[in-house]
Amino acid sequence: MPGxxxxxxxxxxxxxxxxxRRQTEAASWTCLAIVAARVLAAVLLxxxxxxxxxxxxxxxxxxAAFAALVWVALxxxxxxxxxxxxxxxxxxxxxxxxxxxxxxxIAALEGLLAATACAMLLALVIxxxxxxxxxxxxxxxxxxxxxxxxxxxx
Amino acid sequence: MDDINEQxxxxxxxxxxxxxxxxxxxEGMTSKEIARKLAISESAVNQRIEVVRQRLGGLPxxxxxxxxxxxxxxxxxxxASNSLTGKSIQLQSDGLVGxxxxxxxxxxxxxxxxxxxxxxxxxxxxxxxxxxALLDGPSRTRARLIAIVVIALGIMALAVLSLAALxxxxxxxxxxx
Numbered sequence: 001m002p003g004x005x006x007x008x009x010x011x012x013x014x015x016x017x018x019x020x021r022r023q024t025e026a027a028s029w030t031c032l033a034i035v036a037a038r039v040l041a042a043v044l045l046x047x048x049x050x051x052x053x054x055x056x057x058x059x060x061x062x063x064a065a066f067a068a069l070v071w072v073a074l075x076x077x078x079x080x081x082x083x084x085x086x087x088x089x090x091x092x093x094x095x096x097x098x099x100x101x102x103x104x105x106i107a108a109l110e111g112l113l114a115a116t117a118c119a120m121l122l123a124l125v126i127x128x129x130x131x132x133x134x135x136x137x138x139x140x141x142x143x144x145x146x147x148x149x150x151x152x153x154x
Numbered sequence: 155m156d157d158i159n160e161q162x163x164x165x166x167x168x169x170x171x172x173x174x175x176x177x178x179x180x181e182g183m184t185s186k187e188i189a190r191k192l193a194i195s196e197s198a199v200n201q202r203i204e205v206v207r208q209r210l211g212g213l214p215x216x217x218x219x220x221x222x223x224x225x226x227x228x229x230x231x232x233x234a235s236n237s238l239t240g241k242s243i244q245l246q247s248d249g250l251v252g253x254x255x256x257x258x259x260x261x262x263x264x265x266x267x268x269x270x271x272x273x274x275x276x277x278x279x280x281x282x283x284x285x286x287a288l289l290d291g292p293s294r295t296r297a298r299l300i301a302i303v304v305i306a307l308g309i310m311a312l313a314v315l316s317l318a319a320l321x322x323x324x325x326x327x328x329x330x331x
Contacts, residue, residue: 074298077214079289082298086305093306119309 026076027128030069030084034120037065059095062113066092080127087119168206175202179215180222214290220283 041061045054066088073081094112097103103112168176178188185203189196206218213221288297 070299070302073302074295077212077290079286082289082301083305085302086309089302089306090309093310115313 026072026078026081027124029072030081030124033065033068033072034084034117034124037061037068040064055095055099059092059099062088062091062095078127080123083123083127084120087116087123090119091116168209172202172205175199176206176218176222179203180219182219214286217286217290 041058044057044061048054048057066085069081069085069088073085091113094103094109094116098109103109174192175188178191183191185196185199188199192199203215203218207213207215210218210221289301291297
């Protein structure tokens with residue numbers, strides 16, 4: 001599925017730009033997890049010529065991305081990373097169903113994955129914004145004393 | 155009431171400038187707006203907010219604003235035994251209102267909090283407040299994990315229902331043709 005991966009990266013670019021401008025921890029880690037997963041999937045698919053292994057590789061990468069999104073959702077003070085993690089869970093379930101033969105059509109799987117990517121992008125862009133009377137940029141950083149290994153902020 | 159007292163104690167050591175920022179947050183202003191109003195940088199505003207947040211155990215900004223609003227409507231009750239008039243006296247903490255009543259303190263507190271102005275455009279419904287408390291509460295890890303699964307199931311259910319509705323619509327249109 002290299003086509004879908006590249007499409008997702010292209011779709012994420014506006015979100016990446018916004019997140020880099022906002023410079024907040026939850027948004028930065030989320031963005032890093034999603035983009036790294038897409039790039040890793042594309043690289044693994046390019047290196048692996050065995051067509052039978054491809055769905056498993058993408059599923060493994062999406063599982064790792066889901067784990068990273070859950071980690072962010074648990075560390076964050078905000079609630080939008082929960083939606084991103086939920087979208088990641090849907091992607092993992094979709095892979096599981098496809099590997100189990102319950103989703104026969106490749107197009108249906110790709111459509112589902114693209115839909116989850118859109119949901120992630122939307123949640124990230126909306127969630128990382130400031131809202132009048134609501135959470136500000138600073139609240140998108142992890143709480144002091146959390147197990148965060150370091151800040152992406154400069 | 156104990157919670158409020160603890161929070162008031164936690165905020166006791168704040169400087170005038172930090173209180174000023176807190177007051178503007180409770181009015182629903184963003185960091186940018188506060189920075190503009192006080193003619194300071196946005197990072198200075200965020201720094202002050204961070205100090206307040208750390209004093210309150212890392213609470214999110216919205217909850218800090220709620221606490222500040224609640225503090226401004228805290229009712230101090232002087233029991234009848236300590237009152238010169240022999241009746242219990244209830245005073246609002248900001249000193250704007252002083253009233254003498256025999257009513258229970260809790261009732262007056264409730265009435266005052268209901269009269270308070272809603273905070274900005276952020277949802278402050280009981281459901282949202284309870285949900286926030288649950289997701290940021292002591293068992294936040296479990297609550298957030300459950301929330302992830304519930305949201306995922308909700309999205310999937312919505313997708314399935316949408317597809318079913320679409321299919322029904324297509325069949326209906328085909329029947330008309």
